Amino acid sequence: MLALYHADTAVCAAKVRVTLAEKALPFEGKLLDLGRGDQFAPDYRKLNPNAAVPTLVHDGWVLTESTVINEYLDEAFPAPALRPADAKGRARMRLWTKREDQIHDAINTMTVAIVFRADLLEKPPEERRKRYENIPDPAKREKWRQLLEQGLDAGYVADALGRFNKLFRDMDTALAEGPWLLGDAFSLADIGLISFFSRMEAMESAGIWRDHYPRVADWFERCKARPSYKTAIADYIPAARAAHFTRVSTPLRGKVEQAFARVMATA
Ligand SMILES: N[C@@H](CCC(=O)N[C@@H](CS)C(=O)NCC(=O)O)C(=O)O
Structure with missing residues (x-):
């Protein structure tokens, strides 16, 4: 079981x-x-x-x-x-899955800066501290602290957007060869990234790939069209939470897009 x-x-x-x-x-x-x-x-x-x-x-x-x-x-x-x-195919797949922790960290940065910060700023300081002071990894704890203080102005944000830009560039190159990251077959390489895109979209930040990387945008639409997207992702997002994400993220959309444009210009 x-x-x-x-x-x-x-x-x-x-x-x-x-x-x-x-x-x-x-x-x-x-x-x-x-x-x-x-x-x-x-x-x-x-x-x-x-x-x-x-x-x-x-x-x-x-x-x-x-x-x-x-x-x-x-x-x-x-x-x-x-x-x-085949072994070579699996090695190619792992070059994608190996990056997931790094991209997850970038997603976490954006979520703390955009949504969790907005939620926690409404709470008393001791409750705010309680949300992150038990995180076992001291580097993650410190990241939360700075993001709650500085929001999108924290250095972690430019770093996260730089990682996204590099990911989109590499995806764009791979997707010239087929509908999925490894070509014709949908694989764990695709699966490992879908929920990250879903989160960025929920935070009104899909413009960072839609406006610059059309092949990546098409790939995400293909992922969303699979039944597993509804079963495993969409059905789990409570409507009130989705509405809350939209409400707190919309005012920050322009700032995220500008920061991403700056990252692209210096890449
Ligand atoms: N590298 C781990 C990361 C796990 C992780 O950080 N999960 C997040 C949710 S996506 C979590 O549980 N965070 C705990 C918290 O927010 O305190 C994995 O891929 O399983």
Whole structure:
């Protein structure tokens, strides 16, 4: 039996749900509320010492890290295959999946700067601190602190947008060869990025690829047209949360686009 500890809008957890949906694998979902701090509960940290989602439990065996979980699922449940059959193809795939942590960090930067900051600024300082002071990694904790103080002006934001620009450029080159990142076959390389794009779109920031990288925009539309997008991503986003994302993100859209244009000009 498969159980997945996840959270409705958490991008890393959504990556794994897309793989489960593509393979039509049933799983017992255990939803955590990250805003409430469920990830810091001592019992959960025994499963995932990083206090993060997702965590997969397969017949009692525990596995963390979404990129590793996705490859594990494809090995343990081979049909339909989401990795190339040959070693060279799989190596090419891993050049994409290897980047996911870095891109996730950039997504997290943008989400903290745009949405979580807006939410937390309405709360008293001690509650604000509580949201990040339990994060086990000191570098991540410090990033949250600076982003809550400085928002889109923090240096982390230009760094995140630079990573997106490089990703879009590389995707654009790959997508000249076929509809998916590895050519004709949809794979874990595509799956690993979809929820990141979904998050940026929810934060009214899709212009950073739509206005500059049309092949990337077409790729994301193809991903959204797959049934797994609805099952694993769209259906998990509560309507009120989507509306909240739109409300807090819309006033910042111009600032994000200008910052991205600056990054492109100096790349
Ligand atoms: N590298 C890990 C990252 C996991 C991660 O940071 N997950 C986020 C959600 S996407 C989380 O649970 N954050 C905890 C928090 O917000 O305190 C993975 O890919 O599984």
